[in-house]
Amino acid sequence: MTSHRRTNRTIPNIVGSIASHPRHSSQYRISHVVRTVLVSILLAALTFVGTAAAAVWVDINSTIEQRSFTLPVQADDADKDNEPQLVDVNAGKPVNVLLLGQDTREGDGNAAVGGSDDSTANLHNADTTIVAQIAADRSYINLVSIPRDSMVDVPSCSTANGTIPAQYYVQFNSIFANAYSYGGDLASAAGCTVNAVNALTGLDIQEVVVVDFQGLSSMIDALGGVDICIPFDTQDTYTGLDLKRGMQHLDGTQATQYARMRHGTGTDGSDVMRTTRQQYLIKALLNEALSKNLFTNSPQLYQLARAALESLNISDGLADAATLAGLAMSLKNLDSSHLYAQTVPVVADPYNPTARVVWSDAADAVWEKLRTNQPLTAQSDDGQSADGTADDSSGTASDTPSDTSANADSSQQTTQDGTDTDTGTEQTQQAAPDPNTGLVTSVDPYTLQEVLTDPATGGIVDPETGSISDPLTGQYIGMADQYIMYTFCRVS
Numbered sequence: 001m002t003s004h005r006r007t008n009r010t011i012p013n014i015v016g017s018i019a020s021h022p023r024h025s026s027q028y029r030i031s032h033v034v035r036t037v038l039v040s041i042l043l044a045a046l047t048f049v050g051t052a053a054a055a056v057w058v059d060i061n062s063t064i065e066q067r068s069f070t071l072p073v074q075a076d077d078a079d080k081d082n083e084p085q086l087v088d089v090n091a092g093k094p095v096n097v098l099l100l101g102q103d104t105r106e107g108d109g110n111a112a113v114g115g116s117d118d119s120t121a122n123l124h125n126a127d128t129t130i131v132a133q134i135a136a137d138r139s140y141i142n143l144v145s146i147p148r149d150s151m152v153d154v155p156s157c158s159t160a161n162g163t164i165p166a167q168y169y170v171q172f173n174s175i176f177a178n179a180y181s182y183g184g185d186l187a188s189a190a191g192c193t194v195n196a197v198n199a200l201t202g203l204d205i206q207e208v209v210v211v212d213f214q215g216l217s218s219m220i221d222a223l224g225g226v227d228i229c230i231p232f233d234t235q236d237t238y239t240g241l242d243l244k245r246g247m248q249h250l251d252g253t254q255a256t257q258y259a260r261m262r263h264g265t266g267t268d269g270s271d272v273m274r275t276t277r278q279q280y281l282i283k284a285l286l287n288e289a290l291s292k293n294l295f296t297n298s299p300q301l302y303q304l305a306r307a308a309l310e311s312l313n314i315s316d317g318l319a320d321a322a323t324l325a326g327l328a329m330s331l332k333n334l335d336s337s338h339l340y341a342q343t344v345p346v347v348a349d350p351y352n353p354t355a356r357v358v359w360s361d362a363a364d365a366v367w368e369k370l371r372t373n374q375p376l377t378a379q380s381d382d383g384q385s386a387d388g389t390a391d392d393s394s395g396t397a398s399d400t401p402s403d404t405s406a407n408a409d410s411s412q413q414t415t416q417d418g419t420d421t422d423t424g425t426e427q428t429q430q431a432a433p434d435p436n437t438g439l440v441t442s443v444d445p446y447t448l449q450e451v452l453t454d455p456a457t458g459g460i461v462d463p464e465t466g467s468i469s470d471p472l473t474g475q476y477i478g479m480a481d482q483y484i485m486y487t488f489c490r491v492s
Helices: 038-046 054-065 108-114 174-183 186-201 213-223 252-260 271-291 298-309 321-331 363-371 406-413 481-489
Strands: 028-031 068-071 095-103 125-134 141-145 151-154 157-159 162-164 167-171 207-212 226-230 234-236 241-243 246-250 313-315 339-343 346-348 357-359 440-443 450-454 459-461 467-469 476-479
Touching: 095 186, 125 174, 125 186, 125 271, 141 271, 141 363, 151 186, 151 357, 157 174, 157 186, 162 174, 167 174, 174 186, 186 207, 186 313, 186 363, 207 213, 213 252, 213 271, 213 298, 226 252, 226 271, 226 481, 241 252, 246 252, 246 481, 252 271, 271 339, 271 467, 271 476, 271 481
Parallel strands: 095 207, 141 339
Antiparallel strands: 028 068, 028 313, 095 125, 125 141, 151 167, 157 162, 207 313, 226 246, 234 241, 339 476, 346 357, 440 450, 450 459, 459 467, 467 476
């Protein structure tokens, strides 16, 4: 199978001399065990910065390096210089990381959150997969979720016990599970998953972070919990969640259950919808972390750094205290509204439309933005987004079909009365979003119903839930967090 991976990776090693053990030239290294994830690496980085004492430095670095193991080299990497190199956060280059949330019931903590019986013994699934891109100038972060129920073709991959042949029309999360079963370790599972993502997207992701139920829960508890605006009363008998509408303070277990809930009130049972809630929680967690004065609260800083680092498996380019500290310093002034998140555009799988999805034609436009290092919500110098609409920096951005170049032609078919000849809705491209909700309001000329549009995605917003749907496919692509915060919790 043809891979689109690049072969010109050159990342300077800025702190390689402090390594306390030999490096292996043909392999990556990874540290410790692991679920919803950008927050994990950001919290680990952001909370590390204030620990300056040498003893603390050694302790943190030791935590990172404990229980390390190697990722098998994939066929496409054989001709590369595979000497592990640490990410130079001062190099002015973007950092691409694959974030994996592992569904495993090993250990009392994971079993307590996810439940455990005979059917979950030896379970190792990747129920959360997010491609994270940290901008070269550290001014924004892109997050793209890949639904676990996506049907894909993947190349062969190397594991600790040999090569798994190329696979066709397989469920995405089976890549991780099969590689874990075949290779017998997390390294094989993570290696085959990143190999597949690179082939599917044309990216060249070299860093991986993995976290499990217990890891996410522990980090949130170390943070002191998280405040999150719930847009409607939510009950879920599967997880035991019972949340009232409004601002709620969730502990680690509750927040983790909220991230993994799929059958509760207001859900459709799909993994696609769940990915948008995970993105929403990630942003709430980032806001929580940035709102605390962690840089001067050394005890809490240390506890949170340890909790984060003890919860993660981190690939070699990030698995170093100095690297995380440098990354943290470059991200400490990040505006959380510049965290752009979306789910890769999908359509129902024609062979199994009620349970599976396939990536739509618009998916490649999303990956092209990451390949060319652009924010998912691009802004011009005058504050307009790339499609000409005012950008509300809502944090949920999507390249739906309405954002692609094909629409440039269809936009010329707009009539003089301001309606679009393809959709029949009023043209809102130049309308300014509401400063409170971040949304554009229009009226459907046929139904005379008010329509809320997210200008960052072109998606239609459900006024009752704040969910954003693709206007052409109806699939969920995000959550309008600014609208939800203002409408249901009166936070502006």
